[in-house]
Amino acid sequence: MSAPTDLWLVRHGHALHHETGQLQWDGVPLSEEGRAQAGRLAERFRNLKGVAALYSSPQLRAWDTARPIGAALGLEPIPCPGLREVDFGLAGGLTIAEFRERWPEAYRQWENRDDDHFRFPGGESRAEFHRRAVETMDRLVRMHASQRIVVVGHTGSLCCYLAHLFAGDAGRWHDFVVRPASVTRLEVGDGGAVFILRNDVSHLE
Numbered sequence: 064m065s066a067p068t069d070l071w072l073v074r075h076g077h078a079l080h081h082e083t084g085q086l087q088w089d090g091v092p093l094s095e096e097g098r099a100q101a102g103r104l105a106e107r108f109r110n111l112k113g114v115a116a117l118y119s120s121p122q123l124r125a126w127d128t129a130r131p132i133g134a135a136l137g138l139e140p141i142p143c144p145g146l147r148e149v150d151f152g153l154a155g156g157l158t159i160a161e162f163r164e165r166w167p168e169a170y171r172q173w174e175n176r177d178d179d180h181f182r183f184p185g186g187e188s189r190a191e192f193h194r195r196a197v198e199t200m201d202r203l204v205r206m207h208a209s210q211r212i213v214v215v216g217h218t219g220s221l222c223c224y225l226a227h228l229f230a231g232d233a234g235r236w237h238d239f240v241v242r243p244a245s246v247t248r249l250e251v252g253d254g255g256a257v258f259i260l261r262n263d264v265s266h267l268e
Contacts, residue, residue, distance in 0.1 A: 067252030068204045069211035071111075072221050073132070074241040076100035078124040086151045086162060093127050100244035100267060105131035107246070107266040108213065114138060115207055119215040120146035128244070129215040140215070145199025148217040152186025179234055193233035196223035204251050221247070228256040 076097030093101060108114075114136050119129035121142040129140040154162045154169075163170040172181045182188040187195075196219070203214065214221075222236035228251070230238060240262055241247060248260035 065253070066209040067250040067256075068207055068209065070204060070249045070251050071114075071211070071213040072224075072241065072247040072249070073104060073128065073213060073215045074218055074221060074243055074245050075120075075125040075128040075215060076104070076244040078243075086154050086157055086159070090123050093124050097124065097243065098127070101128045101131045103266045104128065104244055104246070105135040108132050109135040111136065111211075111213075113211050115210040115212055116141060117213045117215070118143045118146065118203060120144075120148070120217060120220065122147055122217070125215050125217060132213065132215065136213070143199060143203070143214075145195050145202075146214065146216040146220050148219050149189075149192040150183065150187035152183040154183050154186065176237060177234070189234065192219065193223050193227075193236070196220040197227045197233050200224040200227075 075093070077094050077100060078091050078097055117129060117133050117136060117138045117140050119125050119140040119142060121144060125146070126140065126142070133140045154166070157165070166184055169184055172178055175181070179190040179193070180188060199220075200214070203212065218241050219236060221241050222239040223233040225239040225247070226235040227233040228249070242262055242264055244264065244267060246260055246263045246266070247258070249256050249258060
């Protein structure tokens with residue numbers, strides 16, 4: 064049996080849509096607080112040795128979190144589209160109230176978190192998102208068996224993988240928490256996964 068993959072999961076820093084209440088869109092940047100958090104993350108990772116690769120969602124808030132980490136590690140972040148947050152389609156950039164007003168039936172369907180068939184108008188279904196997030200993370204872990212990697216993503220994509228590993232159902236991602244700029248460390252191997260660190264933000268304190 065091979066050694067497990069040493070997997071470090073990082074959620075991007077605080078972003079502007081957290082302040083405005085908008086559903087995310089591709090170009091949403093880090094806030095001033097988020098940029099400071101990215102700097103703290105970089106300092107935390109500066110002395111981490113033996114990192115084989117750094118992957119990041121290409122969405123701006125994740126990429127701008129990954130770049131300082133990469134500079135500290137001496138690695139170029141590798142864009143990984145499968146780590147993107149759920150595709151909100153035409154609802155991206157709207158507030159929840161605006162989404163409800165524009166698509167009341169879709170909003171009612173969205174409120175039922177157990178409905179995997181729900182799809183944002185012009186976007187992605189829950190089932191498609193869950194499958195994409197899990198398949199992407201599984202592929203990265205297989206590619207780096209017995210190695211140490213860092214992955215920068217979003218609450219949805221990261222928590223889908225945690226729910227897949229620990230609840231057997233990526234659809235239960237709401238049961239898991241990754242705070243902005245948090246670090247979760249796992250060992251993932253043939254026998255399953257174990258937490259080494261969970262939702263750790265000690266570097267921000």
